[in-house]
Amino acid sequence: MSSTRKFPGWQLLWQLICYDPKLYLIDTCFWIFIMGLPALPGLIIREFFNSLTDKAQLGLSPWIFIAFLLALNLGHIAVIFAGRITKTQHRFTMRSLLRRNLLERLLNNPHAQIMIANGDTDKTVSQGEVMSFFRDDTEHIEDNVAWVSEILGEGIFAIFSLMILLSVNVPMTLFVFLPLVGMVVIIQKAEIRIKQYRKSSRQATQQVTGILGEIFSSVQAIKVAGAEQDVLNYFRALNDNRRQMMVKDSLLNAILNSLFQNMVSFGTGLILVMASFLMQSSVNQLTVGDFALFVYNLSFVTGFFSSVGGFIALYKQTEVAFERMTALIGGASAETLVTPNQLYLQDLGKSKNTLPRLEQPLENNIHNLQSLKLSNLTYIYPGTNQGIADINLQIQRGNLTVITGRIGSGKTTLLRVLLGLLPKQAGEIYWNEHTVANPANFFVPPRSAYTPQIPQLFSYSLRENILLGLSKDDSDIETALKMAVFEQDLAVMHEKLETLVGTKGVRLSGGQMQRVAAARMFVRQPELLVFDDLSSALDVETELTLWARIFANTTEQGENSWTPTCLIVSHRHSVLRRADQIIVMKAGRVAAQGNFEEILADEQADWIF
Numbered sequence: 001m002s003s004t005r006k007f008p009g010w011q012l013l014w015q016l017i018c019y020d021p022k023l024y025l026i027d028t029c030f031w032i033f034i035m036g037l038p039a040l041p042g043l044i045i046r047e048f049f050n051s052l053t054d055k056a057q058l059g060l061s062p063w064i065f066i067a068f069l070l071a072l073n074l075g076h077i078a079v080i081f082a083g084r085i086t087k088t089q090h091r092f093t094m095r096s097l098l099r100r101n102l103l104e105r106l107l108n109n110p111h112a113q114i115m116i117a118n119g120d121t122d123k124t125v126s127q128g129e130v131m132s133f134f135r136d137d138t139e140h141i142e143d144n145v146a147w148v149s150e151i152l153g154e155g156i157f158a159i160f161s162l163m164i165l166l167s168v169n170v171p172m173t174l175f176v177f178l179p180l181v182g183m184v185v186i187i188q189k190a191e192i193r194i195k196q197y198r199k200s201s202r203q204a205t206q207q208v209t210g211i212l213g214e215i216f217s218s219v220q221a222i223k224v225a226g227a228e229q230d231v232l233n234y235f236r237a238l239n240d241n242r243r244q245m246m247v248k249d250s251l252l253n254a255i256l257n258s259l260f261q262n263m264v265s266f267g268t269g270l271i272l273v274m275a276s277f278l279m280q281s282s283v284n285q286l287t288v289g290d291f292a293l294f295v296y297n298l299s300f301v302t303g304f305f306s307s308v309g310g311f312i313a314l315y316k317q318t319e320v321a322f323e324r325m326t327a328l329i330g331g332a333s334a335e336t337l338v339t340p341n342q343l344y345l346q347d348l349g350k351s352k353n354t355l356p357r358l359e360q361p362l363e364n365n366i367h368n369l370q371s372l373k374l375s376n377l378t379y380i381y382p383g384t385n386q387g388i389a390d391i392n393l394q395i396q397r398g399n400l401t402v403i404t405g406r407i408g409s410g411k412t413t414l415l416r417v418l419l420g421l422l423p424k425q426a427g428e429i430y431w432n433e434h435t436v437a438n439p440a441n442f443f444v445p446p447r448s449a450y451t452p453q454i455p456q457l458f459s460y461s462l463r464e465n466i467l468l469g470l471s472k473d474d475s476d477i478e479t480a481l482k483m484a485v486f487e488q489d490l491a492v493m494h495e496k497l498e499t500l501v502g503t504k505g506v507r508l509s510g511g512q513m514q515r516v517a518a519a520r521m522f523v524r525q526p527e528l529l530v531f532d533d534l535s536s537a538l539d540v541e542t543e544l545t546l547w548a549r550i551f552a553n554t555t556e557q558g559e560n561s562w563t564p565t566c567l568i569v570s571h572r573h574s575v576l577r578r579a580d581q582i583i584v585m586k587a588g589r590v591a592a593q594g595n596f597e598e599i600l601a602d603e604q605a606d607w608i609f
Contacts, residue, residue: 012322015338016094016145027090028149087146093343094145098138098325101337105329106130125206125328128213132206133328137321144311144318151304151311158304161297168294175271176301179263183309186259191316194252198317201249202324204242211235253313260309264302271298369447369527369565370397370432377427379417388413388588391427395581400551400566402576405585411569412453414585415532418567419443419450445524453532455517457505462490463497465505466520480523483549484515485542511538518546531568544574 017024165173187194215222215231222231275291326334372395380387388410395401403411416422418429420440429436436442443450457465466477477497481490489512493499505513514534521529529550534543550564568575576582582599584592592599 012334012338013141013145013148013318015335015340016097016141017148019097019338019340020090020093023086023090023093024149027086027146028152087149090149091142091146095138095142096343097341098141098337099134100341100343101339102134102138102325102329104341105336125210129206129210130328131213132202132209133325136202136205137325140321141318144314147311147314151307154300154304154307158301161300164297165294165301168290169275172271172274172294175267175274176298176305178270179260179267179302180305180308182263183260183305183312186256187309187312187316190252190256190313194256194313194316195320197245197249197252198320199324201242201245202320204238204245207238208235208242211238256313257310260306264306268298268302368397371395371430372528372565372567373430373433374418375428375430377414377417377429378425379413379422380425386410386588388417388585391590393583393590393593395565395567397565398563399580400547400568400578401581401583402579403567403569403583403585404571404576405591409585410588411585412532413588415450415530415567415569419448419530443528443530445526447526448528448530449521449524449526450530451514451517451521451532451534455505455513457501457508457513457516459503460500461495461497462493462499462501462516465501465516466523468520470524472523476523477519480519481515483522483546484519485546485549486512486515486519489515511542514538515542515546522550525562525564527565529564529566529568531566531570533569533571540572540574543572547575547578 162173162176165176211234215235222228272295275294322334322337325337329336374391374393377391377393378387378389380389386408391414393401403414405411413422417424418439420438420443424439429439431442431447442448463477466480474497478487478490481487490496499507501507501516505516508516515538518531518534534546538546550566570576576599577596579596582592582594582596583590584599
């Protein structure tokens with residue numbers, strides 16, 4: 001975030017407020033009532049004391065004033081209870097909107113790794129670290145938005161109380177503003193340190209959540225390496241650093257709050273000293289009731305000034321939260337985080353706003369894959385000379401194209417750049433001679449489906465892992481599983497499609513995981529199938545059967561005919577012999593290209609055989 005440009009924090013908070021203005025208005029009204037009802041006891045207290053000194057104007061019994069006080073307090077409790085319900089709903093809505101927009105932005109930029117701007121370079125962020133953004137930063141912004149309504153309510157009532165103070169005594173009232181001036185000066189002087197400490201504490205928390213995620217996802221690797229103690233020592237070091245940063249942040253907040261409260265108390269003391277002289281003076285003499293009314297309302301005005309000081313400090317910390325989240329979503333503007341979007345918060349059985357169905361769009365033959373062309377496609381990993389450069393490739397409908405090459409030659413990188421999982425730095429991608437402007441959003445079902453080297457499964461049933469929200473019946477799922485050569489595995493599972501696969505598919509073998517991921521692709525019948533080294537966990541016979549079943553679909557006729565086009569990474573000779581086109585990668589470039597016989601005669605590809 002540039003230091004020369006003022007971060008639009010107020011605009012972002014205002015957009016959050018405008019997302020649901022009705023709910024915000026109700027919340028603010030409740031807060032005004034919560035703050036306003038205690039104003040009436042001040043007037044009652046004045047009449048109560050005046051009645052004790054025989055200076056009351058209403059001539060009512062003191063017991064009547066006590067009854068009024070009890071009734072007002074009971075009403076105050078009822079308003080607080082109702083207002084808290086609204087406040088909770090308002091807070092939940094704001095937090096949900098922030099998290100929804102942040103998640104959407106991350107999913108719309110599905111790079112191989114989540115990156116965050118860190119000065120002139122980008123820093124990789126783990127999944128555990130991302131959790132701190134969704135938890136801590138969104139809740140901090142939520143607190144600031146909620147406090148806006150509270151400050152507004154306090155401010156309206158503070159003006160009302162200030163008018164009462166002015167009606168009692170003007171010189172005494174002017175002293176009330178002295179603490180406010182001091183608070184503004186302190187906040188201006190401490191702004192840099194406030195934001196610095198908050199940023200450090202958030203980054204330290206981010207590191208702790210990050211290492212926790214890494215530990216839980218790598219338990220087996222840690223045990224095999226015998227690195228338990230070293231990992232624990234590193235975890236303790238990160239926690240010690242977090243503790244130090246959090247203590248500094250909390251201590252600064254405590255010092256500021258103490259200063260604000262003491263300044264208010266000091267100003268109140270001066271006012272009370274002045275009041276004692278006025279009560280003894282024959283000029284502008286204060287009655288006991290006036291003094292009680294002044295002191296009672298004085299607490300609301302000075303309390304508002306104290307809240308203003310805390311709110312300004314909180315706003316500076318909220319800027320840090322917005323800046324961190326903006327850095328996480330890369331080139332997107334901060335306004336993306338507060339863009340109004342539909343939140344499906346109500347009970348779906350009672351709400352008209354049902355969730356959108358995850359169905360395939362209607363087929364259009366014009367958009368069916370006829371040819372896929374890559375022209376000078378380039379991506380170099382930042383800070384290295386590794387990647388791909390000037391890749392030219394053309395794939396025809398129904399063909400099997402195999403990418404092969406030594407380890408580190410750029411095979412997986414090529415697939416990821418093509419699919420938009422890594423941002424291309426140069427070159428163009430053409431689908432049926434039309435430029436693909438946004439590969440990440442374009443290469444999705446039913447146009448394309450992708451299975452990486454290590455497929456991702458969820459700790460749900462086999463059915464849910466295959467469908468992922470898609471509406472298909474059991475016959476479609478079984479057809480996809482048969483194409484993936486999984487029918488025998490399914491036959492021995494007692495719960496069939498309801499079988500739970502465990503966390504990350506831990507109850508399945510490596511080959512079963514890859515075939516389930518393949519079935520997930522087949523059930524969507526995409527135009528382009530992209531496999532990254534499907535052979536790594538399959539035996540030769542199973543893989544040959546899988547390819548035979550895939551291309552058997554090209555001969556089917558009728559409404560449900562499907563002609564898949566395959567782009568795969570493989571080293572197996574049996575697959576290479578079957579391929580219509582072989583791409584040999586070397587040092588990030590295409591070293592050889594052609595069919596099996598042509599590659600066999602090419603000296604650049606002799607290492608394959």
